[in-house]
Amino acid sequence: MIWLAWRQHRKQGLFAVVGLAVLAALLVPTGISMHHTFTDSGLAECLRKLGTAEFLKPGADCDSLSSVFTNQYGTMATLGMLSVFLPLLVGLFWGAPLVARELEQGTHRLVWTQGVSRLRWALVKFGLVLAGTLIVSVCYALLLSWWLEPLSQAGQGRLAELNFDVQGVAPVAYTLYAVALGIFAGTVWRRVLPAMAAALIGFLALRFVLLLGVRAHFLPISERTYPVIGQIRPNSTLGDWIYSVGIKDASGKVVAANQQIQCAPAVAGNPNGPCAAFGPGAYNFQLYQPGGNFWPIQFIEAGLFTALAAVLLYLAIRQIRTRIA
Structure with missing residues (x-):
């Protein structure tokens, strides 16, 4: 059964290896260049000297170096962010057809009449594809995390939208969820195209809900204040995810939303x-969410998607054992 499953899905595995090789061929040379520029330009040393100070005095910043670095590599970072769709593609082309194609073509009946139980059939197929998914997603996440490290330190921050989604353990969980969702959709709709459509909608819907309304509240939101009249300002290199900004008067009432302003004491009067x-x-x-909360939020979100993947796989196996003829 394992050999049969491998023969059925070896082309998908080959395409995945080729895809990773192409991605590495694009990212490794530019990543090496970025890391060298990050160090040679003095930006790495400047950021090290700033440390983790929450506020900076006039002249104590790395803005000019960060601006030059970001302008040089910002376009490539945008292209790199396109990899945020890789988990979805794996779910659509690995997960959705896994069961749906067998049911659509009727080949599952041949296997089940050869002494292979439904449970064993499902476990072998799911296990093989999920193992491949895990390997591919871990390699992809490690590569993107390494590649984006200089840009994240230069001011974009790892908690920023899209940056967060392609680094750490979250991409691995997204990919497992996408594959599990595709598998479950295949057991319900039993045809490849409807299963792919359902997986697409389900994946994007959950991702957008978490991104737009939930992720920022996984941990308590912090508040930072600094005077309108003064010269100290927040350290933008800490990688904090700024959720909302504004100006309050002395009584604490918001007098201006989505706005920040500061005047030097010399002109305050x-x-x-x-x-x-x-x-x-x-x-x-x-x-804001402090940049130091990157890993706790990563593990919370990854745990959520992994748990959902486990539930979907359980439901898919139950469908196969009880509702598919």
């Missing part, structure tokens, strides 16, 4: 200045 309208004691605020 100007009645026509940009800060005068907010009154004395006004301050900027930021609601």
Whole structure:
């Protein structure tokens, strides 16, 4: 049974190896170049000296070096973010056809009449594909995490949208979920194209819900404040995920949303200045997830997707054992 499953899916495995090789051929040379530039430009040393200070004094920043580095490699980072769709593609082309094609063509009946139980058939096929999925997704996640490291440190941050989705353990969990969703959809719709459509909708729906409304609240949101009149400002290299910003007056009432402003003390007394309208004691605020929460949020989200994948696989096996003729 294992040999039969391997023969059925070896082309998919070959395509995955070729795809990883192509991805590595694109990312490894540019990644080496980025890492060298990151070090040779002095940006790495500058960031090291800044450390983890929450606020910076005038002149104590790496903005100019970060700007040059980001301008040089920012376009490539955008192209690299396209890899966020890889888990979905694996789910569509590995997961959805796995059972649906067998049911659509009727080949499952031949196997079941040869002394192979439904449970064994499902476990072998699922196990082989999931093992391949795990290997591919781990390689992909490690490659992207290494490649994006300089850009993340330069100011984009690992918690930023899309950056978060292609680094750490989350991409592995996304891929397992996509494959499990495709498998389950195949046992319900029993045809390849409807199963692929269901997997596509289910995967994107959950990802968007988590990204837009849930992920920021996995852990308590922190608030940072700093005065409108002053010269210290937040350290943008900490990789914090800024969720909301604004200006509050001395009583704590929000007087301006989605806006930050700061005036030097020398011009603070100007009645026509940009800060005068907010009154004395006004301050900027930021609601954010600290960059240090990257790994806790990664494990929370990965755990959620892995648990959902396990549930979907259980339901798929139950469908095969009880509802498929």
